[in-house]
Structure formats: structure tokens, C-alpha cells
Amino acid sequence: MSAIADQELEVRALAQSLRRFARALTGAAPGCDVAPGAIEEALRAARQAPDPLSARIEGYRRLIRRYAIQGEPAAMTPAARPGIDAVLALQRTSLDATRKWRALSGLDPAHRAALLLVVVERLPYACAAEALDMAEADFIKALARAREALAGRLAALGACGRRHLKLVS
């Protein structure tokens, strides 16, 4: 495969990864994307990076700054590719996945970003800390707090769900 084709595949994979990250970071509704402008801006910044890993870090950093640090409200659009997003949306709509999605959406944005970078995007701590503009030691503490918070929210939502189920029955 030519170098240009390789590069194109890399860019497509990066765009896909940034879209997914932005959706999860902003708690986008199933079938919705954050506005394409935000992804394009992150991609432009990523393309200036010297290597693929740095490009990913730079892309995530742009989205984190925009949505988690500056707190810009995410402008939503219907998903550009309904095929894939419909599948993902359906996967999210099982009762249990909905609960997890709600628990994640309720976390502090910086905690949500830390969890997503490590657990979903599988970045090493050093890279995730860089994307969040944090020292690695601070990042690890934030990640531990994020996991505690997620467990607490899931427990609370689980108890709430069980109460509702009892009422219904």
C-alpha cells in the first residue's frame, strides 16, 4: 500500500477516534455527534504533530480544552454516518448500558476525560497526562478519584433503578 494511502487510513482512524472521544466526553445522545467543526479543528491541530501518537494526544487535548476545561456546550448534529452510529446507539440502549452511560455523563468533565483516555482510548498514563496538561502524578490521583466516583454513581443509579423496578412490579 502506498504511503499516501497509509496516511489517509491513519487520518480516518484518528478522525473516528476523536469523534468517539468527543461523543463520550460531551455525553452526546445516541445517534448524535458533536459539531463537525470541533473535530476538524482538533484534526488540523493533530496533523501538525510529528508522529501518530503525538497527533492523537494533540487531538484529544484540543477537545478536552474545548469541552472539559472551557466548558463550551457541545453543538450536536445528527450522526454523519447513520450506519455505524445506529449500531452504537442500539448497543447503548440496553438497560445496563444506559445506566453506565448516565453514570459516566454525570462525572466531573476532567474525571470523565481521564477515564476515557485510559480505559477506552488506551493511552499510557504519561500520554493521557499530557493530553490533560497535567503532571503524571496528579493525573494518577485524578484517575483514582474518577474510578471511585464512577463506582459511587453506578451504585447510586443501581439502587435507584431497583427502587423504580419495585414500584413498577
Add this chain to the structure above:
Amino acid sequence: MVEPIRNTDLCALLDGECDAGARARLEAELARSPQCAERLALWGRNDAALRLAVLGGRHAGPTLDAPCLPRGSQAPQEPSLTTDAPPRNVAGALLAGFAGGAACGAAALAMILFG
């Protein structure tokens, strides 16, 4: 004196971020601390659930029962059921359609239960 296990240690263990020596020490500590072992298992299950919620079923990834995949080099890919790359397995696609109907029902139930 034995050092207590901190939450940051549990994270490092879960994410494969500690060296062999630290890993062995933590695993020995965990054997003596069922509370910490339970917290680690819970976090591992939550991680798997988070991956499932964001990436979908085929990408739920490892839990504590399975070794962690190496991280860093490759972003996980979303399922390839795109409009420009139709699924090869037609039966699978039909089943996915039926599952979709069931999931929509579950979504309606979720909305009733959780508002």
C-alpha cells in the same frame, strides 16, 4: 512494616502501569486485603462496562479475568458496520436488526424507569 495499598496503586495495577516488582508486591498485598481486592475487581468490571458503553459489544476488552492488552500504540477501532462498508455476513446483519428492535424496547423501558 507493610505499606497500605493506595487507590493509585490499584489503578496502576489495573492499567498495567507498574513494573514486575511492584506488581508482585501489590498482588501479595491484595491476597491479604479482601476489601482492596474487591475494589480492584469492581473497578475492572466498571472499566469493561465503560468500554462496552462507548465502543460496543465487540470491543468491551479485557476484564480482570483476562490479561490487559498493550496500550498506547493503536486506538481501538469502532465496528466496521458502516454505510460505506456493508456487513459481509447477511445473517448477522438480520440478527442485528432483530436485536435492534429488542434494544429499542429496552430503551423505552429505560426512559420509563430512569426518566
